[in-house]
Amino acid sequence: MKILVNTGPAHPLYFPVVGLAWALRAAGHEVLVAAPENWDAVVRGSGLPMAAVSGSIEMRDVMGKDRAGNPLKFPESHDQMGGMTGAGFARLAEKTLDGTVDLVASWKPDLVVAESYSFATAAIAAKVNGVPWVKHTVGPGDLPIVSALNAELAPELARFGLDRLPEADLVIDNTPPLLGDSIAGAQPMRYVPYGEPGLLPEWVLRPRTKPRLLVTLGSVQPQAGGLPVLVQLLKALGTLEAELVVAVADFLVPQMGQLPDSVVAAGWQSLTSVLSGCDAVVHHGGPGTMMTCLTHGLPQVVIPGMGKPLSAIGRLAEFGAIRRIEPRDLTPELLLESTGALLADESYGERAREVRDQIAQLPSPADLVPVLEKLVAK
Structure with missing residues (x-):
């Protein structure tokens, strides 16, 4: 054919x-x-x-x-x-x-x-x-x-x-x-997720002694308040006992200024290449990002903007695979609390893996x- x-x-x-x-x-x-x-x-x-x-x-x-x-x-x-x-x-x-x-x-x-x-x-x-x-x-x-x-x-x-x-x-x-x-x-x-092929970053295969959290609010221009808000959120998350990887467009990395030592400003990343080295994800609710995270069985904090699949996000939150934060309610303190709960409570990971297994069937x-x-x- x-x-x-x-x-x-x-x-x-x-x-x-x-x-x-x-x-x-x-x-x-x-x-x-x-x-x-x-x-x-x-x-x-x-x-x-x-x-x-x-x-x-x-x-x-x-x-x-x-x-x-x-x-x-x-x-x-x-x-x-x-x-x-x-x-x-x-x-x-x-x-x-x-x-x-x-x-x-x-x-x-x-x-x-x-x-x-x-x-x-x-x-x-x-x-x-x-x-x-x-x-x-x-x-x-x-x-x-x-x-x-x-x-x-x-x-x-x-x-x-x-x-x-x-x-x-x-x-x-x-x-x-x-x-x-x-x-x-x-x-x-x-x-079946697809991402552009490329060199696997060194940190993906690096052994980790604490959870690794990927943060992406849009790979081209960060949503939910833009780059200044993203920097504030990262500084709050930097107080967690976790390693943070922030994925944004390469040209935005120099604009982010000084970040906490626990933050790796990784630039643009193909999710299919890096998610195997992560334990949880914070993102903006794009369906491709959300589905790719689910196929890896990863719990998520989702901050869904307008036009995102709100019904699906609501079902995932009810099921217990994600934490949902409305953009109007987003503060560094709330994100810190939600992400900390996601990492501390193993049930989120268990529910995320149940969704992964359902997709695989x-x-x-x-x-x-x-x-x-x-x-x-x-």
């Missing part, structure tokens, strides 16, 4: 679909990734070929500006976030649609696979060319974006003779049962290959 994998130019969108792409390649199928041209280095790093369906696109531009380039007001509620996100992905589709339609027509894939946010391009391109397409979820708690997508994309849909986005021929759901209700009719699949990406082969054969 020939499979076209469509993705937007963002790590949280692309990384969750790499495992299935690898499984298809390992089974002897031909896989090609379709993305804006500035995503080439990331795709090549994952060991897959890519065809550019547009020029360079930055997600902050399509999300934060309207079609005319005017800045948009940041939403004030979770529901508004869904509408703004859907409209943003529609603007991404508008820029990539013609290139993807042409690519499907010329390369002639047997199947198109798209992740569950920038899927509009794949849905239209597959429908126009008479090719089945599969929607691959990227983690728990997708935002409600379809209505906004259909509204913003109305001119493009009409141009191709459509009044709404075509439904997927199959939905792959990689959310474990504990984190959310199963999507009706969906094919379950295990979440789901079908692997390799198990999905025959399912997709049968879908194409029909």
Whole structure:
């Protein structure tokens, strides 16, 4: 088979679909990734070929500006976030649609696979060319974006003779049962983390005499108050009997100033490379970060911003695998108390490992290959 994998130019969108792409390649199928041209280095790093369906696109531009380039007001509620996100992905589709339609027509894939946010391009391109397409979820708690997508994309849909986005021929759901209700009719699949390959940091394999805590509030720009708040939080956590590793973009490390001796300012890190050397994680609630930590069986302190999978985070907190702090309540003292409790109470780790074991029981990406082969054969 020939499979076209469509993705937007963002790590949280692309990384969750790499495992299935690898499984298809390992089974002897031909896989090609379709993305804006500035995503080439990331795709090549994952060991897959890519065809550019547009020029360079930055997600902050399509999300934060309207079609005319005017800045948009940041939403004030979770529901508004869904509408703004859907409209943003529609603007991404508008820029990539013609290139993807042409690519499907010329390369002639047997199947198109798209992740569950920038899927509009794949849905239209597959429908126009008479090719089945599969929607691959990227983690728990997708935002409600379809209505906004259909509204913003109305001119493009009409141009191709459509009044709404075509439904997927199959939905792959990689959310474990504990984190959310199963999507009706969906094919379950295990979440397999992927991170960009690189040199394993020395500290990962270093024997430790006290717990090691990874702190990341966003790898590009720290959320929950920005870099000054992160530095305050680290200084508070520095009083714990623990080794702290803070993962931020490399260019931010020199801006952090003097940190406690127990803090390692590690720069940008691939979570799949470093989590085996950690005992707990403090993070901002991104679904990829949360799911990767869960597959390693790690307890977490989660500070979820708007647009994060709040329902799944709430279920994890009720189950006892994480501690949750609302951003409006975040103080150095509260974070210190919550993290100290996480490290002191072994039940958090036990519950996190139960979630890990539940994830491991789901079908692997390799198990999905025959399912997709049968879908194409029909």
